[in-house]
Amino acid sequence: MNNKAINGMSQRRWLIGGLAVAALAAVLWAAYRPRPLVVETATLAEGRFEQVIEEDGRLRLQQRYTVTAPTAAQLQRPTLKVGDAVQAGDVVAVLAPSAPSMIDARTRGVLQERVGTADASLAAAVANVKRLQAALAQATLEAERADQLAKDNFIAASARDQARLAREAAQQALRAGQAQQAAADHALGEARAALQRAQPGSGAVAQGLWSLTSPVTGRVLKLHKESAEPVAAGQPLLEIGDTGALEAVVDVLSGDAPRIPPGAVVQLATGRAQPPLAGTVARIEPQAFTKVSALGIEEQRVNVVVALDAKADDLQRLGDGFRVDARITLSAQDGALLVPSAALVRQGDGWQVFVVEGGKARTRTVTFKDRHADSAWVQDGLKAGDVVILYPGSAMTDGRPVRVRSAP
Structure with a gap:
């Protein structure tokens, strides 16, 4: 075999070896290269930022009237039921003289x-x-x-x-x-x-009935006595109120009460598929009280009284003591750049977010004017249209390849 043939075979061997090494390198690179993380994202946009306090409360009547017995007497069986409508001056209870005591x-x-x-x-x-x-x-x-x-x-x-x-x-x-x-x-x-x-059998009570009238137009809220029976002087007989004149009482933490401005806007949710009721803060009671939370923690809370803006006809379907979910607006700003709280990552004394750029995650340090549980009002570091990563984990780093999860 001549030298020319030997040199040709040697070149082929080097070529095959080089190709094998390149293939191996390609396999190793494909096996160990960083794989893109699947992430959820949100696109930043300007909107309305509201700082709110959300607590539960209840409705109550603005005025409540209790009809009592003016003297000791025999109450005749009431004809009214709870929920019955009455007009001012209508007879709501009738008293008869008390029966004499039994004699031996x-x-x-x-x-x-x-x-x-x-x-x-x-x-x-x-x-x-x-x-x-x-x-x-x-x-x-x-x-x-x-x-x-x-x-x-x-x-x-x-x-x-x-x-x-x-x-x-x-x-x-x-x-x-x-x-x-x-x-x-x-x-x-x-x-x-x-x-x-x-004398035996002389149980008839002398006539001389005393009719008690309603002091206001409204509805019967409660019957303290539902049968004919003796009553003492000053004993409550029934309660009457106007269900079209309601207000809400919301108890908030005493630390949050000073943040609520007079006349703050309030939205009250009364139930599923029901339109919310609008109202404003009428007053904040000056005395706090202790309330045990669901976690067993004692809290100092303050009652906030909310005046409702709804019409009397819209309140007829509601009643005294109904539960409501209150949303008290402390401040509001339109045109604010909002970033979801789920995108914020604590970095020392500041905050940062991860922005998707060119298929990679890039770190951005941000400052904001205010924030709450859902979102933050961004001041510097981001602009409208930026795509931020939600819920970044410990594996997220600057420059890490990412792939946006497709919508289901």
């Missing part, structure tokens, strides 16, 4: 004897009146006779005056006797009335 046989006997005593006293008073009438008649005759004798000068003027005074004394005595007779008569009537109530 001994007390009944005492009352019978008391009737006999009163009857005897009346008879004595009648007899005394007749005696006094006779004494007055005699005194009148004596006075007339004395007047005639005095005219004829048979007796002195002093004797005539004594006869007149005796007649006046007899008249006064008769009046006193008649008064005693009237008192004995009333005492007898009282004793007989007491005995009448003590």
Whole structure:
């Protein structure tokens, strides 16, 4: 074999070896090269930034009226039910005089004897009146006779005056006797009335009903008494209120209360598929109270009273004590560049995000004016249209190849 053939075979061997090394290098590069991370992204845009406080609350009536019993009486069975509409001046409860207490046989006997005593006293008073009438008649005759004798000068003027005074004394005595007779008569009537109530089967209550009226136009909220029964003076009978005049009470953390400006806009969600109610902060109560959270932590909270802007007709479907989810707006700014909070990564004392550029993740240091749980208001470091990576993990680094996850 000549030299030329040998050189040709050697070149072929080098060519095959080179190709094998290149193939091996290509395989190794394909096996160990960084693979793109699949990421979720969001495109930045300008919008409305709102700093809000979200808490739950409840609706309550602006005015609540409690109808009470003005005196001890027997309440007749109410005809109203909870939710019934009433007008101002409508009768809402009727009171009857209380039934007398039950009396045993001994007390009944005492009352019978008391009737006999009163009857005897009346008879004595009648007899005394007749005696006094006779004494007055005699005194009148004596006075007339004395007047005639005095005219004829048979007796002195002093004797005539004594006869007149005796007649006046007899008249006064008769009046006193008649008064005693009237008192004995009333005492007898009282004793007989007491005995009448003590008779078996005399359970009828004297008529003299007292009608209680509604002080306001509204609806019955609560019936404290649903049956006929005795009630004491001042005892609540029912509650009435206007369900078209509602307000909301939202309890917030005492640390958040100073951040709420007067007249702050509030949105109240009342339930699924229901339009929210608009309102404004009317006042913040000056006293805090302790409330235990769902996690068992004691919190100091303050009631924020919200005035509703809804019409009375729109509130008729709601009621006192209904739960609402309140969204209190502390501040708002239109045209703010918003970045989702899920894209923010803590870097020392500042913040950074990862932006997708040319299929790779690039680090951007950002500053923002304000932020909340959902998004941040960017001041520097980003612009509208930038694509940021959401939920970057520990594997995300500057320059790392990424692939945007396609929408399902």
